[in-house]
Amino acid sequence: MKVAHRKLLLSLALLWLTASGAQVVNPTLRQDDSFPQNNNFPNDPNRETRDVGQVITDPNLKITDYKIISHQRDTTFLDTTLTIEKEYRYNFLRQDDFELMPFANIGQPYNRLGADLRRVSPFPGIGASARDPNYIDREEVSYYNVATPTTDLFFKTTLEQGQLLDAMVTTNFSRRTNLSLAFKGFRSRGKYQQEEVTSGNFRATFNHQNKKGTYTMRAHIVAQDILAQENGGLANSEAQFESGDSDFTDRSRLDVRFNNVQNQRNGKRYYLDHSLKLLGKKSDSTVSSSGVYLGHQLTYETQWFQYNQNTNNTAYFGDAIFTPVKDQAYLKTFDNRLSLHWENKYLGKLGGFAQLFDYQYFFRSILITEEQTIPSNLSDSEVLTGAFWEKSFGPISLQAEGGLGLIGDLTDSYLNAHIRMPLGEKFSLDAGIHHSARKPNFNMLLYQSGYVNFNWDNSSSFENEQVQSLFGRLESDRFGTIEARLSTISNFSYFASSATAEQIGEGREREFIRPVQQSDQVSYLRLKYQKEFKFGSWALNNTVLYQEVDQSADVLNLPTLVTRNTLYFSSEVFKKAMYLQTGVTFKYFTSYYMDAYNPLMAEFYVQNQEKLGGFPMLDFFINARVQQTRIYLKAEHFNSFFSQNNFFAAPDYPYRDFVIRFGLVWNFFS
Template identity: 55%
Template sequence: MRYIVFVFLLWGSVAFAQNPISTKKDLGSKGEEKPGKVLAKGEEEKPSVEEYKIFTIKKDTTFLDTTLTIQKEYKYNYLRRDGFELMPFANIGKPSNRLGVDFDSESMYPSLSTSALTDNYWSVNQIKYYNVPTPLTELMFKTTMAQGQLLDAMLTFNMSPQLNISLGYKGFRSLGKYNYDQAESGNFTVTSNYTSKNNRYQLLAHIAAQDVTYQENGGLTDGDTQFETGDDEFTTRDRLDVAFIDAESIVLGKRYFLDQQYKLIKKDEDSTSSIIATSIAVGHQFSYETKFSKFNQDNQYDYFGDTFLDETNDKAHLQTTYNQLNTTFSNKLLGELKGFVGIYNYNYFFKSLLITPTGTIDNQLRGTEISLGAAYSKKIGEFNLKGEAAYNVSGDLGGSFLNAEATYIYKDKHKFKASLHNESKMPNFNFLLYQSNYQNYNWQNTASFDKQNINSLNFQYSSKPYGTLSAKYTNIDNYTYFKSTATEEQINNGQENAYIKPFQESASVGYLKVKYSKEFKFGRWALDNTIMYQNVSQSNSVLNLPEFVTRNTLYFSKDVFKKAMFIQTGVTFKYFTAYNMNAYNPALGEFYVQNQQKLGAYPMLDFFINGKVKQTRIYLKAEHFNSSFTGYDFYSAPNYPYRDFVIRFGLVWNFFS
């Protein structure tokens, strides 16, 4: 199926790229505008890049960007987003530990979780929609660690000025360098957006089918002598001993989404009269999603403890349906006010019932949640105000949430932003109820766990001359986490993972994060810097993060080959202070708190050469080239090393027609 989709997309790309576009605003190699050409008699003026619009359900519209910048270098990865606050494992696509966290969630209801496995699982808010004057295709390719590739292909076209359709597939496979460490995933999406000719009816819809499959090896069992010593015998990484070679984690989900709106009253502003633009619209949003997480293992291992059966096939299911009815009043003078009622149905279940000497652990959590909410936005001069709130009036899982944001732009150079967030909801489902073939991995906490309450306040200032500075403080009540209850003797025997349990912290946890970014330019040279400071105030060590994280990139930019190509080349340095880094549990697909081993305080250096030819960006990188001479102490989690020196390359290619 994956290869069929890829061939179809590639065929469409080539077909639509037969007639290259000549843009109204001709772009130079760096992406800057050149003076437009004089059109010959009868020649049509072609659309500009700005007319190729990209947006999400939040209506945060951007346009196609084919420039080559240092920010594009940071985002050219498996997740296609900046990984400054992530510490990835050795193989591409495997879990990433957190160097920084953000507790503001998109939903007021719990998720299935397996949070370590779902970094690449796209939520409703991450799905992109398009509006393009001519067909557009984007191909992103990148090599992986061994025996595999990463391809992200997208084709979008307007069937008419009102109707757009897009097809996308992101496929990935990498064998990895360590024994039994293969990872693969697929994200298939179909999106559509429609606006009627009279602009009264609008529709957004998408279908998303996503899956990820990981081979799990439990990490190194003798890292002290085989990995950290740098012994030449073990520089071929598949020679290192791992905990097991017969386990597999799978996450699969399918979603159908629809958002539609119809304007009952639509009055456009009339410059010749006193009429103020006003509209009243009714809307409906629908989402249906099925998702499961699965952990398979052929044999029993003391690593996870005793089992009921020899073979493990743990599988958790979640089915959700969400319907929202809303009414929106929009007036140029008063702003936009939206009121809504939401109905959320959930069914979280296991296909088994566990009866123990101490009681029965249920196999299902099922119910209906009803919420009321409102949202408001208004622009007043250079001020932009936004707010949204919802409260659960029926049901046990959800509580409430409140988001408020104010933005002010001073003289088009300085941007100030202040926001606050409040939420209250139950922890994710795998904290509340879990069943497993491993005896110690069975619990039901629906009665004993309380709702997790999060309050955060964020300030941000950004300007081109002075950079971007943000400060965010978060207070968490009933912080929920996983932790091992193993004794020191059990930990020394390699049985720490056999005693993982969910916990709630009774005392409040305070978390401060301050981040500053600034680029300095010296002719063709530039130095891009990002530094982050974090401080956690807590009675017990339940939220562990590094105090400092820094990333500094020194690079050189220039047009070459008579300006036919634009290149950027340089070195990126990344470092974070040592801390009690969270450990990884494969059976749950979660990170858990550990306070026995501090990791970090090692440098990571990457050398890159990137180039741009017309609408194609080419990337070549020597990742972690210092791995062999700065010490083999680079771990992403206890027993899970970061990657060794590797050279990888790829490209991003846009086709127009």
């Protein structure tokens, strides 16, 4: 781990010690338990004399007073229970990876088993999308409002040398002001040669509201560094892996394509979101928040992606312009959004906005060939305008936002609309529509590389991708949850090899990977069903995904069926001092033309030569909860002992063998 990463971890530890003073030992804290009296801001000498709207001593303080606020301002609370959903989220990403297929090593790319064609941002990104799962976007940052200083520690073992630690500490200086610091440090050497991954993700958040409630602000700083060795996959997977030869049970003995390659994705972001009430009454617990508000959001972000190779590999990527190869792409963006909205109980929240987006995507050279000239940058300013509306009609809530591009050619328009409503006493419905029309990622529009065939300028020839999506979610405690989504996309952009049949036969298809736009429309239907059946202390949790793609060419390849089924037992043990959960998870997806991986650009590309999948993955787990600590132990893919070696995450990239990993999540309340 880098020296800077160690300094950040030390800073987190010092802040936690400063904020908490002496650690208060709490009794076992369940979701309905209260903290001891006088534990509310214990280090605050003025806690008994605070003004109205500030924190005072509360003997009934509960875990629900420890709030987590999302970017979309949805509020949840710190959940210290142990559930099967926590088991699904106890992984490198800290989210359910049901629709993802991980590579052999922790922190490596994830192939997709499902797709969500909806666009979160109206603007393109830098690309290198295989690194997206470990890159924290603006919309993924959480903010906090906690009654006492709180710490969340996540630890899990990795493969061979290294560990995974995600530490967060947050404290409220008053009920209206919160600060949090977090750092996720990671290293895993892996079982195969040349696949070590290290990363560091630092986050700092701040949110504040003034005493009168007329000004609110939140901000964050995120700094990220993701560094990975790339081995290019197995050089002879059929003979050394699929054959099951006992000489290659030690995976470090298998031949790989590269031994001197790494890629790296870095980013820094500064974000500010604040609003001022211009007209209206005070906002507190007894007065309506009606009034006129002026809002401003500012985001400044720098990113770069780098590919390093000490000696070129012409047998894999074709002819090289120079040696060593060191490709570097940079993106700087400055996003300013100014909004004005009116809020009252009759209209809800109704407003409009204007947005200025400045971007500079660039390389440090201009490439001139006999066929074309590859410029060094794409830079310009985009201007958008739009409107938004939020309104609740009793239990029914509506949200809508749309934008239209006025200046620039990156974005044409977008629309998101959503409704939540109950259907009788047993069902609830979430439904909505999505539309977006924008250019694909920058690395598809312009790219420069030390390899001849990986240089292109599509900035004037590629059209806007147009996505339309209808989706709905019907939820019932008795019947389970079913989700449906129908999406269509025009000008679908993807990476694929343009190699001829002869070149593919010679094993040269990777030399000709380029971005492509599909002129015909692609339609995508997905149905996802979730239901848990309980039998006393036993439970069977089921998730099934069905997918169908209508396309003139195989450009969006997905498995028809993905299923995950967990049979588990839960019970209090040791006179209710511990809550225990143990079981087996079965995961399976049908075979399909799984996307292949290109380490040069950290992108997946479409291939239609080899079908992969159709193998089961069985995990055995034992989890326990003691007070606010959740302990996890898992035997991953234990059926690899007696199954065929046909488990791949991408062509030439196997899924991991049997491994036992453990760790914990620990919450402190001071």
